[in-house]
Amino acid sequence: MEGKEEDVKLGANKFSERQPIGTAAQDKDYKEPPPAPLFEPGEIKSWSFYRAGIAEFVATFLFLYITILTVMGVKRGATTCATVGIQGIAWAFGGMIFALVYCTAGISGGHINPAVTFGLFLARKLSLTRALFYMIMQCLGAICGAGVVKGFQKGLYETNGGGANVVNPGYTKGSGLGAEIIGTFILVYTVFSATDAKRSARDSHVPILAPLPIGFAVFLVHLATIPITGTGINPARSLGAAVIYNRDHAWDDQWIFWVGPFVGAGLAAIYHQIVIRAIPFKSRS
Template sequence: MIFVLVYCTAGISGGHINPAVTFGMFLARKMSLIRALSYMVAQCLGCICGVGLAKGFQTAYFDRYGGGANLVAPGYTKGTALGAEIIGTFVLVYTIFAATDPKRSARDSHVPVLAPLPIGFAVFVISLATIPIDGTGINPARSFGAAVIYNNDKVWDEHWIFWVGPFVGAGIAAFYHQFILRAGAVKALGSFRSMGSFRSNPHN
């Protein structure tokens, strides 16, 4: 479903569907603050509507499974859940940066077409690892929509984890990709060009 959603909306809005992704893109200077905030509001409203529809059509399942709200599972601490959210969101946002890098897209023409595929796989793998811990957040809007409709005190008490964790993870991913990998790639490219120039004119 993530693959389908990203594929369908990438040409319209970039296919973020996640405030953490939008936050990462904002930190990477790929969008303005006003646009980022507008995206986040739209994402949260969309998730509220989606959870509301799910409750309306499947009330029995909704109540049985706690509205799909994110909670720290028994046997795990809030710190463990926070760490899982940070790591999971880092993997997701870094995958998105890598799959949509314009320099890579210019070199490999098939990348823009296939970009939603690794993003969908990243969410799948992260979910396998983190569902037992906290139901897998990595998307503050998804957690917020479920919390609003389910409206449980314990859910709200732990809700901060599913904003702080994803935003920290997205921030680390943006910094790593933009200021470490990109800087390293530019430096390596500059060294390569300098070496090529020296070889072509060794008397310089």
């Protein structure tokens, strides 16, 4: 009888949540890995370090190439109904993030975004050395990706805004900044949740493909904020388009697409680590 009773305990009933908050929960089902060192000079001598940076460069290059081309295609149409429209742009951004995170997660972690890198750095998931290297490679990749789009269709690129992020007419700078903060919070919070090893250990009965919710979060944020700022939530994406388009109005709002994502990423890191994960500032003796 005991065996039969065990057989019918499926899903959530079999894996009920009985764990206390804080270190006791961590000790029961998962040991928290040590935080990454702030500086790790030794890793710059490793090929895996540079391979990860190259992966971030190529992924961000491809991300800008596909997404900016999609934006140009929508701008070119006489009406949005003749093109993939706003929904298509959102799908291009979300779908590329899904594909690229899937491809690069095992090499670099699949950040493809300085804000994501910054949030993970605050959570001590990677060293400052690696975080800075990733951000540089992401920005270079974005610039190259936007540059290739301009090279393919210079006239269309110049006359249709180059995919640069600006605060659209009818919205204030404050509205644009708020949209970027909240949008990036959603993205980075999803990244933390989808890649949380403790969740995998505790909720192993819930299969999850991490790139899928991350890409879907990008898609949803774009649907909401394209009318406001064109949706940045990625400083490398905004910088790459601004550098290649190089118009005054694109640079006027550039600070919004750095301050907003970094603030949003920082808030997401704090919320996930302190509230959701309930990791105390000091371990219990």
